[in-house]
Amino acid sequence: MGLLHFGWFLGAGFGVQGWGDPTYGIGYDWKQPTVYQDAARLFEASGLDLFVIEDGVTVPDTYGGTAEVNLRDARFVPKHDPLPLVPYLLAATSRLGIVPTLSASFYEPFTAARLLATLQHFAGGRLGFNVVTSGSDIAAQNYGLDKQIEHDLRYDRADEWVDVVRKLWRSWEPDAVLEDTANGVFADFRKVHTIDHRGEYFQVRGPLNTAPLAEEPVMVQAGASGRGRAFAGRNSDVVLALASTAERMKAHRDDIRAVAAENGRNPDDLKVLFVVNPVLTANAEETAAVRARRSELTQAAIDEQLQGVSYLSGVDFKEFDLDQPLPPLTTNSNQGTLDNFVKSAAPGSTLREILQARASKDGLAIIGTADDVADQLGSLGEEVGGDGFLFTGQVHPAHVHRTLDPLVPALRRRGLLRTELGDGGLRSNLLDF
Ligand SMILES: Cc1cc2nc3c(=O)[nH]c(=O)nc-3n(C[C@H](O)[C@H](O)[C@H](O)COP(=O)(O)O)c2cc1C
Numbered sequence: 001m002g003l004l005h006f007g008w009f010l011g012a013g014f015g016v017q018g019w020g021d022p023t024y025g026i027g028y029d030w031k032q033p034t035v036y037q038d039a040a041r042l043f044e045a046s047g048l049d050l051f052v053i054e055d056g057v058t059v060p061d062t063y064g065g066t067a068e069v070n071l072r073d074a075r076f077v078p079k080h081d082p083l084p085l086v087p088y089l090l091a092a093t094s095r096l097g098i099v100p101t102l103s104a105s106f107y108e109p110f111t112a113a114r115l116l117a118t119l120q121h122f123a124g125g126r127l128g129f130n131v132v133t134s135g136s137d138i139a140a141q142n143y144g145l146d147k148q149i150e151h152d153l154r155y156d157r158a159d160e161w162v163d164v165v166r167k168l169w170r171s172w173e174p175d176a177v178l179e180d181t182a183n184g185v186f187a188d189f190r191k192v193h194t195i196d197h198r199g200e201y202f203q204v205r206g207p208l209n210t211a212p213l214a215e216e217p218v219m220v221q222a223g224a225s226g227r228g229r230a231f232a233g234r235n236s237d238v239v240l241a242l243a244s245t246a247e248r249m250k251a252h253r254d255d256i257r258a259v260a261a262e263n264g265r266n267p268d269d270l271k272v273l274f275v276v277n278p279v280l281t282a283n284a285e286e287t288a289a290v291r292a293r294r295s296e297l298t299q300a301a302i303d304e305q306l307q308g309v310s311y312l313s314g315v316d317f318k319e320f321d322l323d324q325p326l327p328p329l330t331t332n333s334n335q336g337t338l339d340n341f342v343k344s345a346a347p348g349s350t351l352r353e354i355l356q357a358r359a360s361k362d363g364l365a366i367i368g369t370a371d372d373v374a375d376q377l378g379s380l381g382e383e384v385g386g387d388g389f390l391f392t393g394q395v396h397p398a399h400v401h402r403t404l405d406p407l408v409p410a411l412r413r414r415g416l417l418r419t420e421l422g423d424g425g426l427r428s429n430l431l432d433f
Contacts, residue, residue, distance in 0.1 A: 001381045003433050004416050005388030007050035008043050009240065009275050010036075010395055013101070014053060015079035018396030028397065033085055037092035039395035046408045047418040049429050050097035051089065052130055052220060052240065052390065053082040057106065058138045063310035064318040069303050076311055086119050090126065097426030099128035099220050105154060106134060106143050109164035110204055117169060117210040120217050125425025128218035128238065133158050135333030136314050151332050152227045157201045162219070162235045164202050167195040169216050171207030218426045224252070224336020232270075233259025237427065239272045240390060242337065244344045244358070246383040249274050253384055271387040271430050276377070278391060279367040280406055287368050294359040294367075297352065305355050313338040322352040370406035378416050 017030040028035035036053075043051050059077050061067040070077050082100035089098045102112055112129075120127040133154040134140070140148040148154070176191035195206035221232050222240040232239045233256050243249040257267035281287045294301070306317040314333035320326060325348050331338050345357040359365070366373050377389060393399050411417035422429050 001378045001414075001416060003418055004377070004381045004386065005271055005273060005430060005433075006046075006048045006411075006417055007052060007097070007273060007388070007390045008039070008048055008395070008400075009052045009054070009390040009392045011054050011392050012076070012394045013055050013079045014082045014085050015077065016074035017394040018399065019074040021396060021398060023396060023398040030396075031080065033088035035397070036085060036395060037088055038397065039400050040089045040093050040096055040098070042400055042404060044093045044096040044421065046404050047412075047421060048096065048391075049388075049421065050099050050128060050218075050220075050238070050426060052099040052128070053085065053101060054130075055079070055082050055101035055103075055132075056139065057103070057134070057142055058136060060307070060311040061138070062136075062314055062316050063303075063307040065316060069307045070311070073300075073304065073307070075304070075307050083115065083119070086127070087122055090119075090123050093126075095126070095421035095423055095429070097126050097128050097218065097429065098123065099130050099218070099426075101130040101132055103134045103139075104131050104158040104161040105140070105148070109161050109202055110168065110206075110208070112161075113165045113168035113208055114210055116165075116217050117208065117213055120213055120215070121211065123217075123425075125215040125427070128220045128426055130220040130222070130240070131158065131162070132222070135331070137332075148332060151225070151335060155223065155227045155231045159231060159234065160199045160201050164195070164197050164199070164204050166216065167197060168204070168206055168208040169213055171195050172212035174212060174214075176212055215425055215427060218430065222336075224334075224340065228336055229256050230259055232256055233265075234263045236270060238430065239270065241272055241274050242340050243274060244340060246380050248340075248343070249380070249384040253387070269431065273388050273390045274380075274384070275390045275392050276380075277365045277393060278373045278377075278403055278407060279365050280373065280403055281367065281369055283369060287372070290367050294365070295356055297355055297359060301359060302355060305358060309337070309341045313341070317351070320351050322355075323350050325350055326354070370410035373407060374410035374414055374416065377411065378414050381416065 017035060018024045040051055056076060059067050060070045063069055086098055086100050116129055135148055137147040171193050173191035177187050178185050192207050195204060197204045218237045219235055220238040221236040223231050239256055241252050243252050253272040256272055260267045260270045279290060281290055310317045312334045313331045315329055315331055329338060345354045366376050
């Protein structure tokens with residue numbers, strides 16, 4: 001296997017980092033930018049291409065019909081808005097791609113286009129944005145809706161949203177700004193155009209009133225359902241994905257690449273990055289001990305997994321008997337995430353067996369020494385066919401160092417991880433290989 005792309009997915013968002021770890025809060029305050037800046041510096045020095053910051057707009061209360069577990073354990077809440085963090089991360093780094101999350105359901109396309117264009121000017125080509133459609137009803141209820149619109153319609157609307165955002169970015173021709181001081185002409189009015197978009201969901205006049213971009217922000221997206229993959233294949237530069245086996249990863253990537261080709265795109269321009277959670281150990285004994293501890297499935301571990309899948313799917317998993325197979329489940333929220341959870345163990349498995357499979361086997365968690373983990377990532381990359389991985393986990397200092405300090409040299413020794421990022425921006429780094 002040759003070089004792979006690596007990044008970091010901060011699943012806790014601009015939220016609580018390291019609650020439950022013995023080092024919690026020592027030397028950092030999750031509410032301030034410093035801890036994220038330190039992490040970003042380490043990611044850049046480690047040769048990671050991008051830093052993706054999750055976001056959501058609820059105090060989750062799906063699990064058991066109450067926010068108790070989420071608030072008690074600081075799971076997904078509280079959380080700041082990631083966009084104001086971006087300039088701090090840019091200031092701390094010079095090559096790393098910075099990717100905040102933004103909802104196509106709750107940001108007007110004009111607002112999003114303007115905000116992202118402004119940040120991209122600061123970023124000099126290093127900005128991406130993770131566009132989500134925000135599936136939960138309780139999120140929709142913060143924005144004047146009784147319930148979230150139907151899953152596939154959300155994607156239809158998001159397709160149009162992306163078109164409008166991109167039309168706005170292109171509403172100034174690249175050479176519209178002259179800054180011709182001799183003749184007193186700042187910009188050529190003939191090269192700045194209204195977009196006059198009148199679609200199914202949006203009506204936007206334009207033009208955008210920010211300065212034109214040399215490079216549009218990289219669009220990142222994580223839809224995994226059939227409709228989500230169609231959206232990704234049409235629009236995305238990077239797809240974030242979850243899958244529990246190499247076979248499922250390969251099928252996912254092949255599918256998205258096929259949709260990209262159907263849309264007249266070069267599939268190699270689109271990178272599918274799988275989220276993995278490396279758990280680094282010192283030796284085989286510690287690996288065995290970590291596996292054993294995880295397979296114990298304490299109530300805390302059960303709560304942690306179930307509140308997570310309840311939050312992401314909108315289905316209350318507290319209602320199910322741990323020792324029975326799950327009933328057939330559907331959701332209007334994150335379909336791919338639900339499907340991935342259910343398929344983590346053999347068909348007909350009980351809920352407890354699914355939790356056990358996710359906790360103790362390789363699913364998302366790759367447990368081992370740096371050499372074990374690097375070998376596994378190399379062979380997974382080989383089987384899947386590329387493009388790379390996103391490490392996940394909270395960015396308190398102990399965790400990022402525990403993970404990257406041993407893993408980076410092991411990946412580099414195998415030629416899997418680049419030694420240096422290019423200075424041409426995020427898209428250019430992603431297209432290097
Ligand atoms: C790695 C990853 C990151 C995600 N990040 C976010 C996020 O920050 N905010 C959010 O609302 N949804 C997030 N999602 C959910 C996706 O945007 C999407 O809704 C989900 O994958 C389900 O899409 P589907 O119904 O097409 O399968 C994420 C999903 C994955 C797999």
